[in-house]
Amino acid sequence: MIDKFSFRSTCSTCSHATFLRCSRASVAGSFLWFIYNLTRIPENTPINYQHTVLIYNPRAGRFGRDGSPLVERAVEILRKQGHNVSVAPTTGPGAAGAMVREHIRQGADLVVAAGGDGTVNEVLEGMVHTQVPLAVLPGGTANVLAMEMSLGKDVERVAGRLDRFCPHRISVGHVACNGGRVSRHFLLMAGIGLDARVVYHVSGALKSRTGKLAYWVAGWNLLGRRLASFKVEIGGQTHSCSFALLSRVRNYGGDFEIARSVSLFDDDFEVVLFEGRSSLGYVRYLLGMALNRLSGMKGVTVLRGDRMTVSGPQDSRVYVQVDGELVGHLPAEIRIVPNALTLLVPPEYERRLVVRA
Incomplete structure (x- = not known):
């Protein structure tokens, strides 16, 4: 049974059907891959940008x-x-x-x-x-x-x-935070709680010298500190957590895969919620990420959604980051903006998604 299936056709570089997506249907995905190869236009066909x-x-x-x-x-x-x-x-x-x-x-x-x-x-x-x-x-x-x-x-x-590369029309995310005073779009992910707090504490000077190591240093310095808990309302249900990741991509920070079933071509977020107010407890989550066993771990909830409301405690400021940049703090409204951007993607990215389906 096919739960989701759609075509978007705009690209003469990759194929007549530049967006082929089939969720939870491996047989249909294989069929789409066969049709894709029959209908592709050669990759060396140029698009003339003036x-x-x-x-x-x-x-x-x-x-x-x-x-x-x-x-x-x-x-x-x-x-x-x-x-x-x-x-x-x-x-x-x-x-x-x-x-x-x-x-x-x-x-x-x-x-x-x-x-x-x-x-x-x-x-x-x-x-x-x-x-x-x-x-x-x-x-x-x-x-x-x-x-x-x-x-x-x-x-x-x-x-x-x-x-x-192939032009694809995709959705992006949007966050309104600081009580609606800050508005920002994002392409990759929004992080609330722990990872945004790490971004807040990253040394700009150290980042310019050492790159990603600066984030690990900031995270290490937070070990042992108590984390704020906040509420995420999604799909009519409310969840408590200390870190929420709303992702449009599988990759996280260049080191791990957390949201493992989402792609840039989807019209929603994969939402991963982490419980626990002890930062030391995240060592266990980190191990789960490294071993690709995060889903199903106690304290981890994985959802899908295109809109959510996030509220924080009165006595603590909970930060929000998008695409690795600090943008503000709770409360926040986060949603999908459909059909928002044309992104050039390599042909192999599209093929990988079709095969994975």
């Missing part, structure tokens, strides 16, 4: 440590493919969204975000509900999106393959 803008953060990741030669090489590769490329370094925190909106207003038909998940998140704010595709060149600290799509870390290689 006005490409490359946005990068000159103060972060691989593009921030004298990364201008890397940017120049990526631009050269794109221009050899026929792209008319404009380069736009961000001018400060939160500036990328407005920059992207202006470039789109002036006629940009492809936006390339060069950097990590934080840079991509800023760029996303300027692209929601537009038809312009977003492409990613990995260059940040964690690169969760790049890992999710198996892009690798070679910026030049990814730049050389962009014309063979």
